[in-house]
Amino acid sequence: MRKGEEKRQELLNAAEKLFCQQGYEKTSVQDILGVTGLSKGGFYHHFSGKDEVLAALCSRHAERAAAYTTEALNQAGSPMGRINAVLRGFMPLRREEADFIALLLPVICKPEGRGVSMIYQDALENDFLPLLRAEIAAAAAVQVVFPQVKDMERVILNTVNHAWMTVAAAMVTAREKGQRLESAACLTLLEKYRRTIELLLDAPYGSIEILRVEEVEEINRLIS
Known part of the structure; x- marks a missing residue:
């Protein structure tokens, strides 16, 4: 798996865990960044939101x-x-x-x-x-x-x-x-x-x- 795809999967894993714990509507992009340590630019490289x-x-x-x-x-x-x-x-x-x-x-x-x-x-x-x-x-x-x-x-x-x-x-x-x-x-x-x-x-x-x-x-x- 390429590094970019690994990072994308890491984001998905973190987001899904947060969505399950907090609810989708109560989870922000910033919450996902806080867990993954990724920058906003890194997040938006993979997802628009x-x-x-x-x-x-x-x-x-x-x-x-x-x-x-x-x-x-x-x-x-x-x-x-x-x-x-x-x-x-x-x-x-x-x-x-x-x-x-x-x-x-x-x-x-x-x-x-x-x-x-x-x-x-x-x-x-x-x-x-x-x-x-x-x-x-x-x-x-x-x-x-x-x-x-x-x-x-x-x-x-x-x-x-x-x-x-x-x-x-x-x-x-x-x-x-x-x-x-x-x-x-x-x-x-x-x-x-x-x-x-x-x-x-x-x-x-x-x-x-x-x-x-x-x-x-x-x-x-x-x-x-």
Whole structure:
């Protein structure tokens, strides 16, 4: 890794730690400089501002999620199991992403955070579209699924994105009230999205699994 890239990664690591500890909105560029010992000129050589740092973190987490999913695919057996592995990997509500999602939620659940939300969604789609396209094609070839819509993969990923954003917004609302969203309520919110994907693929009822019960309970506990 080149020295410039090493310094960029150091900045990202420091910024993410501060964002998690203090919150994104309460962390300043000066805070990041204080931790890294870098000058303002050094910071702005790599990033135009705090927003660009968060965008870079979104891209990095999307790449990690894709790598995690590729590894999970090596353990998946059936065509439907492989599709589910991709969908679960795309879903950010996982233990591995709990800290990052906890810092991201207060930002993207506000109207002014829509830009960050789109950046994260685009980063995830760029890494996951090829994976999902390959698995749907393989499942269709053996007549496990029967895709009904052109550019099916993008439609499905958009559906999963809406699913986790809906659940995340509900978790944030509950947390602001000093409460925790019940896991049963999370699963109820997810059900319509799960069923939509089955209909798009003409897949058997109950065959799509985008988030397991134990995963819902754990992520709810970690970020509430």
